[in-house]
Amino acid sequence: MSLGRIFLTILKVFLLLVVTMMIRFQIPELRYDFGTKEPIHIQSVDELSMERFHRSTFAKIQGKTNFTKAATFAKHGVRYTYFLLDEYGAQLVVRTSEAVSEEWAEIDFHVGRLRPYHRMPFSRSVRAGFRKNFDVGIPEGAFFLARDDAPRPSGWSIFGVSFAGILFCVLTYFFFIHGRVVAARSKKP
Numbered sequence: 001m002s003l004g005r006i007f008l009t010i011l012k013v014f015l016l017l018v019v020t021m022m023i024r025f026q027i028p029e030l031r032y033d034f035g036t037k038e039p040i041h042i043q044s045v046d047e048l049s050m051e052r053f054h055r056s057t058f059a060k061i062q063g064k065t066n067f068t069k070a071a072t073f074a075k076h077g078v079r080y081t082y083f084l085l086d087e088y089g090a091q092l093v094v095r096t097s098e099a100v101s102e103e104w105a106e107i108d109f110h111v112g113r114l115r116p117y118h119r120m121p122f123s124r125s126v127r128a129g130f131r132k133n134f135d136v137g138i139p140e141g142a143f144f145l146a147r148d149d150a151p152r153p154s155g156w157s158i159f160g161v162s163f164a165g166i167l168f169c170v171l172t173y174f175f176f177i178h179g180r181v182v183a184a185r186s187k188k189p
Helices: 003-033 102-106 123-134 155-187
Strands: 040-042 057-062 065-075 078-085 089-096 109-116 143-146
Touching (some): 003 155, 078 123
Parallel strands (some): 040 057, 089 143
């Protein structure tokens, strides 16, 4: 086997791996989007555990907002406010894209996408911001609630998984099967 063929085979496997990672990234998103539309009610920090909430879950969390340690971060042109709830401390970080006002002190429930903190986008930046600005350490077993994320299927995510699945099949066929089929046909009398 020549060096060129080895390199080409490695490149083919790499491309299939990239497409597989696209699918692997989108499947949990679709699982959440097509999941239950009724939020799980959580009333205390004792109900939060990695065994129970190891992936994204639609949840309704009871707790009072604590804006003494709220931080606003702007990522990719979107401003998010991250804050804690009095009853949960650093065990639960809540995010909202809504404008926060004094009226929020009256809110008792927060509804959105609950997931382990380490699966949150920009988790390191937010953790560093809380540590630097408020001397608050977000523990390893913490959770994250995105108030702005309710389960609803998106045509883009469905199309993305479908496209990646079809692309994987087409690439597999052309990379590993097509040449053998053509060679077998040309050998027939």
